Amino acid sequence: MRITHKGRAIHLDQCAYLQKVIERCGMLNAKSASTPLPAGYYATKNTEPVDADLRSRFQTVIGSLLYLMLGTRPDIAFAVTHLSRHAANPSQDHLNKALYICRYLIGMSTYSLVYNGGSGAGLIACMDSDWGSDPTSRLSQTGFYLKLADGLISWTSRAQKTIAYLSTEAEYMALSDCARQVTWIRSLLSELSYKLKAILICSDNQGSIFMASNPVMEPCSKHIDIRYHRIRESVTKGNVELFFIDGAENPTDLLTKNLPHKKFVKFRAQLGLQFPSGSI
Numbered sequence: 271m272r273i274t275h276k277g278r279a280i281h282l283d284q285c286a287y288l289q290k291v292i293e294r295c296g297m298l299n300a301k302s303a304s305t306p307l308p309a310g311y312y313a314t315k316n317t318e319p320v321d322a323d324l325r326s327r328f329q330t331v332i333g334s335l336l337y338l339m340l341g342t343r344p345d346i347a348f349a350v351t352h353l354s355r356h357a358a359n360p361s362q363d364h365l366n367k368a369l370y371i372c373r374y375l376i377g378m379s380t381y382s383l384v385y386n387g388g389s390g391a392g393l394i395a396c397m398d399s400d401w402g403s404d405p406t407s408r409l410s411q412t413g414f415y416l417k418l419a420d421g422l423i424s425w426t427s428r429a430q431k432t433i434a435y436l437s438t439e440a441e442y443m444a445l446s447d448c449a450r451q452v453t454w455i456r457s458l459l460s461e462l463s464y465k466l467k468a469i470l471i472c473s474d475n476q477g478s479i480f481m482a483s484n485p486v487m488e489p490c491s492k493h494i495d496i497r498y499h500r501i502r503e504s505v506t507k508g509n510v511e512l513f514f515i516d517g518a519e520n521p522t523d524l525l526t527k528n529l530p531h532k533k534f535v536k537f538r539a540q541l542g543l544q545f546p547s548g549s550i
Contacts (some may be wrong), residue, residue: 302377306349316361328360347427383420398522399444401437411439413525414448421542438477474517
């Protein structure tokens with residue numbers, strides 16, 4: 271496995287930025303954590319009046335973590351986006367949990383995305399959703415990623431825009447969002463003269479795969495926003511191919527909820543994040 275000079279520079283820049291974030295947050299001597307957030311933790315809305323000083327500190331921490339997450343750290347994607355929803359009026363608990371993410375990064379400060387060009391691994395996508403996971407709004411969580419050369423090149427973890435009545439519906443909307451990103455990446459690579467076959471999208475829900483593969487308006491799907499049915503066109507044209515995987519083996523679970531340590535480590539290893547060898 272080789273890491274180019276350019277890749278090395280990016281990695282060192284990220285490490286330096288991470289150290290600055292940890293120092294800025296006053297966490298230099300903090301004990302490291304094994305996961306970004308405790309398993310099963312869910313942040314609740316703060317009903318107390320806004321504390322301007324607390325909000326300013328929280329926004330500083332979470333904004334710094336967002337930059338890291340968007341650049342090279344998909345392992346903290348769910349934790350950061352989950353907490354960022356409370357940036358307008360955070361509580362002390364929200365700040366403590368943001369600093370908990372910093373504790374996790376302390377122990378993983380030299381982790382980076384590594385791509386193995388010699389692996390022969392092509393472009394593949396994987397998605398998942400967590401139905402009605404927000405106890406207040408009852409919105410579901412979408413998570414998906416695109417992987418190339420054994421490393422992630424694109425990842426998303428966000429709340430869905432509308433309430434899903436069924437778990438299959440939540441999975442279908444997440445599948446459609448993933449397919450749109452795949453279509454964009456496919457178009458980009460086509461402009462670079464790469465000829466691609468159908469790009470595989472992995473899902474752990476048979477119902478959503480059936481809905482996407484059969485363009486028939488069923489009673490349970492007629493109310494779904496028409497923009498989510500775009501995936502049916504992608505399947506019909508052969509731009510994407512849907513593949514079922516067991517839910518217990520779906521790495522995208524890491525992007526939809528706070529997992530226990532054993533499961534989190536198992537799925538993190540499949541994202542392309544590694545402790546780089548050599549002098550890095």
